[in-house]
Amino acid sequence: MGTIKLDHISKIEGHADLNLKIEDNQLKELSLDGVEGARYFEGFLKGRKYDEVHHIVSRICGVCSQSHLLCSLKAIENALNVELTPQAKILRKLILYGSVLQSHVLHLFFLALPDFLGYESAIAMAEKYANEVKMALKLKKLANDICTTIGGRDVHCVTPLVGGFSKLPEKQKLDDLLERLREARPEMLAAFKLLTTLQIPEFERKTEYVSLQDNNEYAFYEGRIVSSGGINVEQRDYKTVFNESVKDTSSAKFVSTTSNMPFFVGSLSRVNINYDKLNDSAKHAVQEAGLIFPNYNPFMNNIAQAIELIHLTDECIKLLENLNLQQEEPVKYEIKAGHGIAALEVPRGTVYHEYEIDDRGFIQKANIIAPTTQNLNNIEKDLWQFIPGILDKEEKEVITEIEKLIRAYDPCLSCAAHFLRLKIERI
Amino acid sequence: MKPRVAIFDLTSCDGCQVEILNLEDHLLDILGKIDLVNFRIGKEVKEPGPYDIAIVEGSVSKEEEIEKIKKIRDDSKILIALGTCATHGGLQSNIHFMDENEVKKAAYNDKHPQQTRDIKAEPLSKYVKVDYSIRGCPIDKWDFVKVLKQLLIGKLPKEDNNPVCVECRFNENVCQFEEKGKCLGPMTHGGCNAVCPSNNQPCDGCRGPLEDLNLKAGIRIMKENGVSDEEILKMVRKYTGVDELYNKIEELVKNGNN
Structure with a gap:
């Protein structure tokens, strides 16, 4: 049947290839490769000063720049024994929540929804679904404005630094955000309801689900690394539970657990593991929609993201209501040799940053594991099970269904280094 | 007729394209004024050239990207470099001033993937003529609107030379x-x-x-x-x-x- 080769797959962040070899209608070979130009961030960080790391790693990814920025600050602060003030921690959390909201709205409405409604893009969708597109743009703007108000800029925030912030937001602007968040509650709920009406493909593959877990709240900023397969370690011990490997054909690295299992990170993992910690509005919406977790359908990652929209909107409201903004300087600290590790839950899963700093504050070693690299093995495993079930369909439909599954993971290969060109070889 | 506009990305963080999407309140107005025929992170259908305006994010960091940018240039009346990676190579251009092997080793632990025929990151202008540069890491989205407005009335914008x-x-x-x-x-x-x-x-x-x-x-x-x-x-x-x-x-x- 010859070879079918598709250009870089669209509506995902970054570039990747998927190569399939099909013999007598049987799937024989499958390889998912990141083909983004390699950017060697860990290499550029070597010899850089500890206080510019967060600006550099922010540039790993424009879609979730805040994830890397905040995780690196946490790791450096960990290395230098810097304890943030409670206020600075709340402001960091608000940027994190804002960035997750922004990324989820972008993914759900602009990358995933057009797939499910049969449009090539949100732009093409805008005529018939004008209200939905406008609502999504409004929610996206609100989420971005949280980051801009506190971080100084939406993409690549300016104000966060080791020990706190270079400049604090104006109180009036925070009050405005609070007001807009309260107004957005029904819209987040409407967004969730719209997404639950979509036909989610019937597909199930139980895998290992990994996420941070915190006794006090639905974990994003803090917590132990926990999995459905029994992993339960402190963040600093992440290397004891994960293996990173390099594949010859991919600029993105691959990650598995030390027991050699692929695993799932992202919204579905978080909801599966931390469902009981979701706030009341999120739980109520889940119950009303008749959804049950844990859920083993990767397509449900979209719905899990929508659940987090509701959860995080209320969390932002809570944080802002309890924040009595005081002027304060960044925490003072001493530059010294140190070793810091931190993890955060970010839009696509758990991100890990690790740094070794010398006594003059220069980075000796850096290690960064982005969420998408952790999901690549699991996506491959899903595809092995998913593709045979759809091979009797038209070529075009096969491709669309594969893309839908991959997009459900909200992969970001800019982070993973590095998304999707599809090559199908039929013999 | 609306101008055919294509947005491309080479090696980058996609942040400048995200800034375009972050023009939320104005996005639908902008899209009403142009025929956006190519935008990988936002749409599936990609139309071949010729284009009236090509907007390119990212540095040239792989051999195949040299061919890609040359093809985009050939297909386009006006080529705009979008953001620091496109105008100057961006952060990844640090490789010009560091030991290449050390840098690669730090990122991939000796096992560098074979298929990535990567080259040292360069700005677009190293390989093709760029008609205008929208600077910044990331770009300032209002800068993008300003430039697009000028292009829509048929003018090539002139840059202020202010610090x-x-x-x-x-x-x-x-x-x-x-x-x-x-x-x-x-x-x-x-x-x-x-x-x-x-x-x-x-x-x-x-x-x-x-x-x-x-x-x-x-x-x-x-x-x-x-x-x-x-x-x-x-x-x-x-x-x-x-x-x-x-x-x-x-x-x-x-x-x-x-």
Whole structure:
């Protein structure tokens, strides 16, 4: 049947290839490769000063720049024994929540929804679904404005630094955000309801689900690394539970657990593991929609993201209501040799940053594991099970269904280094 | 007829395209004025050239990207470089000033993937003629709107040749030389509304050097303020070190006040 080769797959962040070899209608070979130009961030960080790391790693990814920025600050602060003030921690959390909201709205409405409604893009969708597109743009703007108000800029925030912030937001602007968040509650709920009406493909593959877990709240900023397969370690011990490997054909690295299992990170993992910690509005919406977790359908990652929209909107409201903004300087600290590790839950899963700093504050070693690299093995495993079930369909439909599954993971290969060109070889 | 506009990305973080999407309130208006025929992160259908306007994010960092940018140039009446990776190579251009093997080893632990035929990150202008550069890491989204408006009325925009200091003054900021002893603002193209100094952070030069920059004076002041040679070099080379206006930077930093 010859070879079918598709250009870089669209509506995902970054570039990747998927190569399939099909013999007598049987799937024989499958390889998912990141083909983004390699950017060697860990290499550029070597010899850089500890206080510019967060600006550099922010540039790993424009879609979730805040994830890397905040995780690196946490790791450096960990290395230098810097304890943030409670206020600075709340402001960091608000940027994190804002960035997750922004990324989820972008993914759900602009990358995933057009797939499910049969449009090539949100732009093409805008005529018939004008209200939905406008609502999504409004929610996206609100989420971005949280980051801009506190971080100084939406993409690549300016104000966060080791020990706190270079400049604090104006109180009036925070009050405005609070007001807009309260107004957005029904819209987040409407967004969730719209997404639950979509036909989610019937597909199930139980895998290992990994996420941070915190006794006090639905974990994003803090917590132990926990999995459905029994992993339960402190963040600093992440290397004891994960293996990173390099594949010859991919600029993105691959990650598995030390027991050699692929695993799932992202919204579905978080909801599966931390469902009981979701706030009341999120739980109520889940119950009303008749959804049950844990859920083993990767397509449900979209719905899990929508659940987090509701959860995080209320969390932002809570944080802002309890924040009595005081002027304060960044925490003072001493530059010294140190070793810091931190993890955060970010839009696509758990991100890990690790740094070794010398006594003059220069980075000796850096290690960064982005969420998408952790999901690549699991996506491959899903595809092995998913593709045979759809091979009797038209070529075009096969491709669309594969893309839908991959997009459900909200992969970001800019982070993973590095998304999707599809090559199908039929013999 | 609406102009055919195509947005492409080479090697980058996609952040400048995200900034375009972040024009939320104005996005539908903009899309009403153009025929957007290519935009990988936002739409599935890709139309072949010719294009009236091609907007390209990212540096040329792989051999196949050289062919890609040449093809885009051939297909387009106007080619716009979008953001620092496209205008100057961006952060990944640091590889020009570091030991390549060391850098790669740090990222991939000796097992560098074979298929990535990567080359040292270069700006688009190394390989093709660029008609206009929208600077910044990330771009300022209002800068993008300004440029697009001009292009839509058939004009090629002209860039202001002002340092970051101009907008810094407008914003009544305390000078970062006073606060931190270092800043690339006087040597760097403005247009960002001095976003870093306005947030009490020194400019780190992401928009690239001004054509008539006084590099000597900038270096001298920073040295007088106790900033080390190494730190000055690293600041200048963070995003736009490959700019030929910085060719003599190493010499200048070492010779100090001469």
